[in-house]
Amino acid sequence: MKYVGALDQGTTSTRFILFDQSGTIRASHQVEHRQIYVQPGWVEHDPREIWDNSIFVIVEAMRKVRATAKDIAAIGITNQRETIIAWEPKTGMVWHNAIVWQDLRGSAIIEQVKKTLDADTLRNITGLIHSPYFSASKIAWMLDHVDGLREAAEEGTVVFGTIDSWLVWNLTGGRQGGVVVTDVTNASRYMLMDIKTCQWDHQMLQAFGIPEKALPKIVASIGEVYGKTLASGPLMGEVPVCGILGDQQAALFGQACFHAGEGKSTYGTGCFMLVNTGTALSYSNRGLLSTIAYQVSGQPATYALEGSIAVAGSLVQWVRDNLKIVKSAPEVDVLAESVPDCGGVYIVPAFSGLFAPYWRSDARGVIAGLTGYANAAHICRAALESTAFQAKDIFDAMEADSNIKMSVLKVDGGLTNSRPLMEFQADLLGIPVIRPQVVETTALGAAYAAGLSVGFWNTFEELKVHWKEKSRWIPAMDDDVRKEKITFWNKAVQRTLDWLPVE
Numbered sequence: 001m002k003y004v005g006a007l008d009q010g011t012t013s014t015r016f017i018l019f020d021q022s023g024t025i026r027a028s029h030q031v032e033h034r035q036i037y038v039q040p041g042w043v044e045h046d047p048r049e050i051w052d053n054s055i056f057v058i059v060e061a062m063r064k065v066r067a068t069a070k071d072i073a074a075i076g077i078t079n080q081r082e083t084i085i086a087w088e089p090k091t092g093m094v095w096h097n098a099i100v101w102q103d104l105r106g107s108a109i110i111e112q113v114k115k116t117l118d119a120d121t122l123r124n125i126t127g128l129i130h131s132p133y134f135s136a137s138k139i140a141w142m143l144d145h146v147d148g149l150r151e152a153a154e155e156g157t158v159v160f161g162t163i164d165s166w167l168v169w170n171l172t173g174g175r176q177g178g179v180v181v182t183d184v185t186n187a188s189r190y191m192l193m194d195i196k197t198c199q200w201d202h203q204m205l206q207a208f209g210i211p212e213k214a215l216p217k218i219v220a221s222i223g224e225v226y227g228k229t230l231a232s233g234p235l236m237g238e239v240p241v242c243g244i245l246g247d248q249q250a251a252l253f254g255q256a257c258f259h260a261g262e263g264k265s266t267y268g269t270g271c272f273m274l275v276n277t278g279t280a281l282s283y284s285n286r287g288l289l290s291t292i293a294y295q296v297s298g299q300p301a302t303y304a305l306e307g308s309i310a311v312a313g314s315l316v317q318w319v320r321d322n323l324k325i326v327k328s329a330p331e332v333d334v335l336a337e338s339v340p341d342c343g344g345v346y347i348v349p350a351f352s353g354l355f356a357p358y359w360r361s362d363a364r365g366v367i368a369g370l371t372g373y374a375n376a377a378h379i380c381r382a383a384l385e386s387t388a389f390q391a392k393d394i395f396d397a398m399e400a401d402s403n404i405k406m407s408v409l410k411v412d413g414g415l416t417n418s419r420p421l422m423e424f425q426a427d428l429l430g431i432p433v434i435r436p437q438v439v440e441t442t443a444l445g446a447a448y449a450a451g452l453s454v455g456f457w458n459t460f461e462e463l464k465v466h467w468k469e470k471s472r473w474i475p476a477m478d479d480d481v482r483k484e485k486i487t488f489w490n491k492a493v494q495r496t497l498d499w500l501p502v503e
Helices: 047-064 107-114 119-126 135-145 149-155 163-171 202-208 247-254 313-323 329-336 376-402 419-429 441-454 460-464 479-494
Strands: 003-009 013-019 025-032 036-039 042-045 072-079 084-087 094-099 159-162 181-183 217-219 225-228 240-246 263-267 271-278 289-294 302-309 346-348 366-368 409-412 433-436 469-473
Touching: 003 047, 003 163, 003 441, 013 047, 013 441, 025 047, 042 047, 047 094, 047 163, 072 163, 072 247, 072 441, 084 135, 084 163, 094 135, 094 149, 107 135, 107 202, 119 202, 135 149, 135 159, 135 202, 159 163, 163 181, 163 225, 163 240, 181 240, 240 247, 240 441, 247 263, 247 271, 247 289, 247 302, 247 441, 263 376, 263 441, 271 289, 271 376, 302 376, 313 329, 313 376, 329 376, 329 419, 346 376, 346 479, 366 479, 376 419, 376 479, 409 419, 419 433, 419 469, 419 479, 441 460
Parallel strands: 003 072, 072 240, 181 217, 263 409, 409 433
Antiparallel strands: 003 013, 013 025, 036 042, 042 094, 084 094, 084 159, 225 240, 263 271, 271 302, 289 302, 346 366, 433 469
16 A cells, blocks of 8 residues: 545645655645635535535546555545535435535524533533524524425435535445445534533533434544545545545644643634643633544543634635735735735625634624725735734734643644744734644545555654744744734724624
């Protein structure tokens, strides 16, 4: 066996990467899928398009190194979390487009649930907070609004699964006996699982009116082979499908953050900061989430604290596609570096409300501080800096909740290719920001999980040796300048609030 494959299904694209024994990328292929904006605050994906793209990228990556199924030890999966699909495992019928994690249509359901389930109880059971971000309100919305779906759910003919469930089912045969599972990291994002027992919770299911028989079986992230690809399928051979980690947990794992106190920040469509808290479950008082980092089969779960930002890299896409002041994403960097600062412009991209540490679904985006002096370059720089400001908010909350002082921040994701953003991030945090040699740590984490499951790699320490630093940004900003910028950022955030009435 030469490779472990990682199917990385993200918010805007799907890719398949083949890693060798040293954790080096040997082949990769990626393709984007459509973002379906039904109305403001509603976002959908076509599950069939995602599966078609998954097969395409697998076949193309294998072709690049002339690999056959016999060359692949295992396939691991990492996925956009909270995005939910309703389908029939027996027939393959999809009942509704996937409702994406950014989607806000479950807001009214969350407001109803608040009346019977207080914040402390919710946090104690699930580690989460009242928000339409998580899968439960999306499932409840479909049950209430798709004709015949509730009856099918109660009969047990339909399943509501996150993207990992959809991919595993398809990979292991689909209608021909495909396996219906979700791992603990994804299950911990439904708002339906008891984070201590790692089982679906009766009280939460009752609160949202969701039958347990309509949910996947919860499995460990590492150490189990869920099934094998069909010999007659696109891979032309039986490859073990094993190792599932939600995308942010996969990045934490790929960054070799195996011990309590080690953390990372991923800069992708959104931005997500996690710190490993070990087997001890830590709760947050500052808007962070308690989540499962990973679980090895037969062992206790490892937990993490997480802060989530909805809009990061997608703001760069918005500048390109909606404002049309650049023709490509790299041009944003070029323009941003052509000016010494943001020219007093601050962008708070609360397109779907604000996530951690604010959790305000009533917020909407603003561009503040505009004057006649501001130009396209200042807007580009402000767009990049907004991600760093949001990450700073989470970083401060994380240090306070975990009682851990972080001396460096490991970073990954496509947006770490932005030099002005990484420089500004180090300046804001006042600590070095470090990027590894393999920046695709989300896919690498899934590959590690799969490889450990079949003995391609044997120990965590073996994986830790593979992590190597590539780039380091050192803070250089004066304290007074930093404080002034943070003051204006906080002013801009305040102007996004109470834009919409809370139902």
